[in-house]
Amino acid sequence: DTEVTQTPKHLVMGMTNKKSLKCEQHMGHRAMYWYKQKAKKPPELMFVYSYEKLSINESVPSRFSPECPNSSLLNLHLHALQPEDSALYLCASSQVGWTEAFFGQGTRLTVV
Amino acid sequence: SQQGEEDPQALSIQEGENATMNCSYKTSINNLQWYRQNSGRGLVHLILIRSNEREKHSGRLRVTLDTSKKSSSLLITASRAADTASYFCATDEAGSQGNLIFGKGTKLSVKP
Numbered sequence: 039d040t041e042v043t044q045t046p047k048h049l050v051m052g053m054t055n056k057k058s059l060k061c062e063q064h065m066g067h068r069a070m071y072w073y074k075q076k077a078k079k080p081p082e083l084m085f086v087y088s089y090e091k092l093s094i095n096e097s098v099p100s101r102f103s104p105e106c107p108n109s110s111l112l113n114l115h116l117h118a119l120q121p122e123d124s125a126l127y128l129c130a131s132s133q134v135g136w137t138e139a140f141f142g143q144g145t146r147l148t149v150v
Numbered sequence: 151s152q153q154g155e156e157d158p159q160a161l162s163i164q165e166g167e168n169a170t171m172n173c174s175y176k177t178s179i180n181n182l183q184w185y186r187q188n189s190g191r192g193l194v195h196l197i198l199i200r201s202n203e204r205e206k207h208s209g210r211l212r213v214t215l216d217t218s219k220k221s222s223s224l225l226i227t228a229s230r231a232a233d234t235a236s237y238f239c240a241t242d243e244a245g246s247q248g249n250l251i252f253g254k255g256t257k258l259s260v261k262p
Contacts, residue, residue: 086249128193130193137242138183140195144190
């Protein structure tokens with residue numbers, strides 16, 4: 039199984055809502071990533087987890103809260119987002135120290 | 151932060167022609183990778199070239215790396231309409247924890 043599964047595929051949320059994005063992989067990868075991608079732009083790294091520990095936070099606002107409950111799962115908790123946070127959120131995984139990454143299909147988030 | 155800069159930003163060719171995309175980066179790297187993205191969905195890993203390699207082939211793909219010029223090129227030979235997508239180079243900075251930084255991308259359109 040070489041898939042990274044992201045749910046939901048689409049999400050519309052209000053600025054006062056709390057929602058979560060989920061990501062799952064069963065490739066035994068111990069590095070997992072969240073990227074944000076705006077239209078016609080490259081993916082921008084948000085968070086990196088290595089062995090279930092947060093190793094990189096690229097100065098992401100606290101309204102985004104990542105969680106890695108186990109080696110197969112990665113969540114991104116969303117609270118009090120702004121319309122400018124509307125984007126495609128991509129999850130990826132890889133072996134630690136080997137950066138060929140496998141990406142999920144993304145969650146297209148719209149904040150209204 | 152953004153590492154790679156792709157050139158051109160957009161490329162339109164006829165089926166059967168070759169497509170060449172270039173990428174420049176700024177820092178020392180461990181390796182450079184190329185990814186493909188269809189219609190703003192997930193990214194698919196195409197090929198990885200290590201910093202001590204100069205050229206690599208995979209099927210119709212040929213990648214070159216010139217670390218002295220901090221540049222790479224991706225050649226797709228005998229292009230097909232199905233190759234229509236955005237192509238991104240990505241680098242992991244030497245000494246980093248292996249997180250990928252993506253370039254701006256080249257949007258390739260292959261006309262039947």
